[in-house]
Amino acid sequence: MTVPTALEARHLVKDFRGFRATNDVNLQVREGEIHAIIGPNGAGKTTLFNLLSGFLRPTSGEVALFGERIDTLPPHTIVRRGLSRSFQISSVFPSLTVRDNVLVALESPTSLPGQFWTPLSRLETLGPRADQILADVGLDGAQERLAADLSHGEKRQLEIGISLTQDPRVLLLDEPTSGMGSEGIARVIALVRQVARGRTVVLVEHNMSVVSELADRITVLQYGQVLASGRYDEVRRDPRVIEAYLGEEAHA
Structure with missing residues (x-):
């Protein structure tokens, strides 16, 4: 074939x-x-x-x-x-946490970036997907660390997760x-x-x-x-x- x-x-x-x-x-x-x-x-x-x-x-x-x-x-x-x-x-955001780096990337193709008045809690709808990606790339224990400290x-690993x-x-x-x-x-x-x-x-x-x-x-x-x-x-x-x-x- x-x-x-x-x-x-x-x-x-x-x-x-x-x-x-x-x-x-x-x-x-x-x-x-x-x-x-x-x-x-x-x-x-x-x-x-x-x-x-x-x-x-x-x-x-x-x-x-x-x-x-x-x-x-x-x-x-x-x-x-x-x-x-x-x-x-x-190419990560060093001042953001590992999890927030992934959340920002997940947010980019949605309508959320243009809705500046939207509560930050709206981002948490993307949380389960972010957690799964971090688990997939072996960073599930580093979610709240700053990217600069990695x-x-x-x-x-984080860059591949963002991809x-x-x-x-x-x-x-x-x-x-x-x-x-x-x-x-x-x-x-x-x-x-x-x-x-x-x-x-x-x-x-x-x-x-x-x-x-x-x-x-x-x-x-x-x-x-x-x-x-x-x-x-x-x-x-x-x-x-x-x-x-x-x-x-x-x-x-």
Whole structure:
């Protein structure tokens, strides 16, 4: 049976004042898979993520979500079509509690933000959903802590929880284990596996042990172009990938 395509990039080009950051990138992410995008620094991974999520408009080419073109839409509309993302740099509200960070995200697509006269108690209608999301990402014991007081790994967990508030069908994770020790990495691996149940996940990741544990398929970028794409065991043996990125790690 053919697996439907959840997210697709078609001949994506992005130019910045004479510099071509992505060059004719084609990407197919199958529904229900965990798909990793890897490559050396400067390969175009972040630019590609920004194109997929609507934070950049392509110079040419298209992005489609479940067959519907989305590259002409603003990011908030793309989120409502079923695609959410996290960021490499922390994007939580540090002065709010963990629970309030999730409540604000849950509130955003409703009519509540524009109803400034509405009692704060109205927000509590979203409370059970916020509590469930925090439990799902392992932060149910940290609800009343300020986000500023969280560890680096816990902030990553909160960011993934915030991404889940819009109930995405496709979730993009930008460097989810960046800056973590082995314990934090193991926690995030388990979390990604959990949130991937019933949805599609695309992640940019440098840690190849994380990629090997999580990814069903991999796309390798170099100089803004797709160098190789396929299953981990296939890609890690590709001589072009070994030369460009993996090096001796491929023989480990």
